[in-house]
Structure formats: C-alpha cells, structure tokens
Amino acid sequence: MTQGGGAQPRPKRRAPLDQVGTEPDVRFSYANERTFLAWNRTSLALVVAGLAIASLLPEFELAIGRRLIGVPLIVLGALLAGASHRRWRANEVAMRLRQPLPRSVLPGWLAVGVGIASAVAAVVAVVGGPEGP
C-alpha cells in the first residue's frame, strides 16, 4: 500500500533482457534477430530510394516533385528502422515470458507508405512530370 496516495514511480530503466523470464530456444532468438536485420535492410533500401529520387532524377516541371516523392520514402525508412528495434525487443520479451508474439504493424506501415508514395508519384508524373530533353 503506497503512502500519500500517489502512483508508483516508473522504473528509470528497462530491465536488461537477460534478466527477463527464461532463455528461449536459440533458434527462436536468432530468427527474431534475422527478422530485425531484414527490416533494417528494408529501411535502408527505402532511404536509398528516396535519396536517389530526390537527387538523381531529372528536374520535374513541378518544382518540388522529386522531393515530394523522395522525402516520404526516407521518412518511412527512418520509422521502420526505429520500429523494427522495438518490435525485436517486444518479441524477445514475449518469447522469454512464454507469451504469444505481439501483432506487428510494420508490414502495414510499409504497404501504406509505399502505396502513398506511389500515388504521389503518379500524381506528380501527370501534373508536373520530368522536363523534356
């Protein structure tokens, strides 16, 4: 029973993973790690694609056309990079506590983000595509 009626202070740091639950099968831990690396490479690919679009494509008639397509892809890559680490940790904690894996939102983010970038690219191509040679 707490004194003063106040809420319990939140722990300043999360417990190290090796102090949570019990060690899962090594194959599950490594599968989780490989999944994190796959998302990390996907985020890099989005960053490279966004940068290439923003800097390597010829100028569009619409002045900000290249950046309009490239910058959201870079932002999506950054979001996936950060979220993939949180996903890895949540999976590892669930495995160590013998709980079901939490649902992943990363595939949805990726699908929506690429879809939006594609739609923007289509609009830019119609409205203000690359300037003529």
Add this chain to the structure above:
Amino acid sequence: MTAPSPWEPALEEEELPGLAGERTDLAWNRSSLSHAVLAAAVVRRTWSQNDDVTARVVVLCVLLAGAGVSLIAWWRSQRVTRNAIDGSGLIDEGTLRHVTIGALLTAGAALVLAALPFEE
C-alpha cells in the same frame, strides 16, 4: 494430451542450433555489406555534386555511420555462430541498438541531402 508449448524445441530436431547461427551470421554479413555499400554510394554520388560545406559534412556523417554500422555488424557476425554452439551471449541488445542508431543517422543525413539543392 496437451499441445506442446510453441516455445518448446521440436521433439525431432530437424536442424542443430549451429545452422541457425550460420544463417544469422549470413544475415549480419548482408546487413554489414548493405550499410557499407549505401555509405559508399552516397559519398560517391553526392561528394562531387555539392561544394557546400554543410552537404560535405553530412556526407561524411553518412560515411562514418555506414562504416561504423558495417564494422559492428561484421563483428557480430563473427560471434554469432560460436555463441549458438556454446550458448553464450545469445542476446546482444547493444549491437542491435547501435545498428538502429546508425540507420536512423543515415536516414537523417539522407533527409538533409534530399532537401539541399544539387548542382546538375
């Protein structure tokens, strides 16, 4: 008869833990190469395009972040297979955190480069 927990090893071992370590080793090698190639490509393509000091500082940051993450990933790949066999150091949260930070720094630098005007 209760169903086996999903986290229990299979009754018939189809593969030894060592093979999982090898696959993880390869995944780290792929990631190491990806970061290195990205950094080299960005530097190669953008260094000469822009004389602006800000752009060159950002490009150097991309190079350092990419090289750093590449080295960390390579180091992790060397340890993974051995750790899978002797069961030590299976979780390396620090390495994964550093890789994430490197990717975020690279994305931030790319954002700055994308916003800068390039000389055609």
